[in-house]
Amino acid sequence: xxxxxxxxxxxxxxxxxxxxxxxxxxxxxxxxxxxxxxxxxxxxxxxxxxxxxxxxxxxxxxxxxxxxxxxxxxxxxxxxxxxxxxxxxxxxxxxxxxxxxxxxxxxxxxxxxxxxxxxxxxxxxxxxxxxxxxxxxxxxx
Amino acid sequence: xxxxxxxxxxxxxxxxxxxxxxxxxxxxxxxxxxxxxxxxxxxxxxxxxxxxxxxxxxxxxxxxxxxxxxxxxxxxxxxxxxxxxxxxxxxxxxxxxxxxxxxxxxxxxxxxxxxxxxxxxxxxxxxxxxxxxxxxxxxxxxxxxxxxxxxxxxxxxxxxxxxxxxxxxxxxxxxxxxxxxxxxxxxxxxxxxxxxxxxxxxxxxxxxxxxxxxxxxxxxxxxxxxxxxxxxxxxxxxxxxxxxxxxxxxxxxxxxxxxxxxxxxxxxxx
Numbered sequence: 584x585x586x587x588x589x590x591x592x593x594x595x596x597x598x599x600x601x602x603x604x605x606x607x608x609x610x611x612x613x614x615x616x617x618x619x620x621x622x623x624x625x626x627x628x629x630x631x632x633x634x635x636x637x638x639x640x641x642x643x644x645x646x647x648x649x650x651x652x653x654x655x656x657x658x659x660x661x662x663x664x665x666x667x668x669x670x671x672x673x674x675x676x677x678x679x680x681x682x683x684x685x686x687x688x689x690x691x692x693x694x695x696x697x698x699x700x701x702x703x704x705x706x707x708x709x710x711x712x713x714x715x716x717x718x719x720x721x722x723x724x
Numbered sequence: 725x726x727x728x729x730x731x732x733x734x735x736x737x738x739x740x741x742x743x744x745x746x747x748x749x750x751x752x753x754x755x756x757x758x759x760x761x762x763x764x765x766x767x768x769x770x771x772x773x774x775x776x777x778x779x780x781x782x783x784x785x786x787x788x789x790x791x792x793x794x795x796x797x798x799x800x801x802x803x804x805x806x807x808x809x810x811x812x813x814x815x816x817x818x819x820x821x822x823x824x825x826x827x828x829x830x831x832x833x834x835x836x837x838x839x840x841x842x843x844x845x846x847x848x849x850x851x852x853x854x855x856x857x858x859x860x861x862x863x864x865x866x867x868x869x870x871x872x873x874x875x876x877x878x879x880x881x882x883x884x885x886x887x888x889x890x891x892x893x894x895x896x897x898x899x900x901x902x903x904x905x906x907x908x909x910x911x912x913x914x915x916x917x918x919x920x921x922x923x924x925x926x927x928x929x930x931x932x933x934x935x936x937x938x939x940x941x942x943x944x945x946x947x948x949x950x951x952x953x954x955x956x957x958x959x960x961x962x963x964x965x966x967x968x969x970x971x972x973x974x975x976x977x978x979x980x981x982x983x984x985x986x987x988x989x990x991x992x993x994x
Contacts, residue, residue, distance in 0.1 A: 602755070602850045605815035609966030609979075610917060680964050680983065687980035690966055 612694050616673045619666035626663050657716035661709045668704060672697040736770045740790040743773035748845070750774045750825065752783050755850040757857050758794070765857065769846075776826035780813055780847060784820060784861075797861035804973060807909030811861050812850040817911040817971040820849070852914035854923065868910050871926045875934035875952055880945025896941040903936040903981050905974040912968035912978050918961050925961045926953065928968035928978045935981040938988065950989055959986050 604610075636644040676693045680686040686693075749771050757765035770787050781802055788795040799809040802821045809820040814828060830845040855863040881890075906929065913919050913927035934953055938946045953959045959982055968978040 607966040607970040
């Protein structure tokens with residue numbers, strides 16, 4: 584067994600550990616919460632900028648909005664709805680964990696529940712959003 | 725002790741380890757680090773015989789006894805009481821003396837005895853994260869105990885001492901029963917993503933031990949401890965990832981205890 588006496592110098596220690604920690608689902612919900620939060624922030628940043636263009640001139644605003652009518656932005660829009668929806672639902676879960684005395688005990692069922700709601704909303708939501716985008720773009724009147 | 729260092733690359737001769745009837749060969753992949761030779765940790769693999777009823781600790785002791793005496797790890801009671809052998813086993817913090825090989829066998833999984841032959845099993849063992857690695861699986865626990873001591877984990881009372889014992893009702897005892905189970909193994913603190921990136925966070929174990937006294941009706945130091953934990957590096961650093969609750973070998977609801985301390989601070993109710 585190793586001796587617990589410290590070596591003369593602490594120089595030879597290592598903090599680096601290249602292992603992936605397979606944490607609780609709660610850890611991954613926290614990672615996803617951070618990522619969706621940052622993504623939503625980037626959207627809001629761009630959104631404030633493009634809306635502010637109205638103050639510059641309405642035609643500049645229209646020109647920028649026109650560039651959004653592409654399939655790529657339609658996909659990003661679906662992603663934005665997904666990110667905001669997850670962030671909102673998990674935010675409610677985090678508040679319940681914080682303020683409801685039984686929250687910590689039910690954190691996993693709450694996580695599975697919110698993922699269920701997310702899928703239920705996103706599947707038809709993404710379908711109708713993309714369908715609308717497709718008819719707008721390719722003119723299916 | 726013979727100091728023959730030769731061919732360290734994959735040449736780990738495990739033939740000396742006794743293989744009892746019914747044992748299967750598993751690969752134990754250990755993160756090794758020798759501060760006198762290595763600048764970075766590296767992985768070593770050992771193909772060892774293991775009984776499904778063996779604990780991971782048995783495999784480590786066999787490797788140390790028959791293959792490489794320099795393998796370093798802590799263990800004391802080997803029965804899940806002393807909390808010495810916390811390590812990262814297959815990516816999760818566990819006590820090596822409480823994890824059975826049968827629960828790690830490939831293909832068999834939880835259904836014990838249904839192991840499919842020929843499917844190789846690899847058990848990865850690494851030191852707990854966030855504390856300085858001194859050698860192999862042996863880490864410096866001092867930052868962990870420093871945080872533990874900082875929350876004053878002892879009975880604080882003022883005024884005259886009673887002539888007989890301090891009476892407590894069963895209901896009052898029940899209030900903090902869960903957090904009395906802590907064995908200070910550091911499984912929880914070193915499973916915490918906040919602790920990995922910010923070593924000055926008190927960590928779950930220290931908060932659990934503060935909780936044990938804050939909610940004790942005989943103790944009068946709750947205010948002091950709540951003051952210590954009412955800090956950016958105290959309970960408010962907790963992000964409720966629940967890794968600590970999942971890691972605790974004693975089944976303590978660690979995150980719940982931290983949340984109770986947070987609410988005691990918010991609503992001034994102990």
